[in-house]
Amino acid sequence: MATQTSHGRIRTALDHPRLWRVTAGLAAVLLCALIVVAAQGSIQVIAHRAAGGGESGLDTWQRWCSSGHVRDDRIRLAYCARIDGLVLASTHGPGADETHVAVVGGFHLTIVRLPDGARAPGRGSRLIAVGPLVRARDGQREVQAFRVLRG
Numbered sequence: 001m002a003t004q005t006s007h008g009r010i011r012t013a014l015d016h017p018r019l020w021r022v023t024a025g026l027a028a029v030l031l032c033a034l035i036v037v038a039a040q041g042s043i044q045v046i047a048h049r050a051a052g053g054g055e056s057g058l059d060t061w062q063r064w065c066s067s068g069h070v071r072d073d074r075i076r077l078a079y080c081a082r083i084d085g086l087v088l089a090s091t092h093g094p095g096a097d098e099t100h101v102a103v104v105g106g107f108h109l110t111i112v113r114l115p116d117g118a119r120a121p122g123r124g125s126r127l128i129a130v131g132p133l134v135r136a137r138d139g140q141r142e143v144q145a146f147r148v149l150r151g
Helices: 002-014 017-039 061-066
Strands: 042-046 075-092 099-105 108-114 126-135 141-144 147-150
Touching: 061 075, 061 126, 061 147, 075 108, 075 141, 099 126, 108 126
Parallel strands: 108 141
Antiparallel strands: 042 075, 075 099, 075 126, 099 108, 126 141, 126 147
16 A cells, blocks of 8 residues: 555656646756857867968967977877867966966867966956867866966
């Protein structure tokens, strides 16, 4: 008898089509909001340095790609990358002056290591950073920012 009662309660709870429509509508709105947030921004990657090494034909941001020293302890994935997106979170460390920021832009999640001593931008703010694209210790793509253009 107890089994029939619990099955009856579950059936009664599930038999509310209006509740299901409202729940489905809220889920659709949440999904659309996540898509809009993830779509904002972009990531542009330059795989190799231009032949000849001249900077005359480069975009303004590409000139910053060779203005620093790439970390030796990381695998370099591309010569340079420019990430433009929204800051999701930030953390300090493991070094004393290191700041890492998680950025979503153009449907990509990218970690950005800010220049030493740089302040972390606030959550939800827009960040544009330029630098070499390397593989982080945890396998994520990481831009070692030689230059932060906005953030």
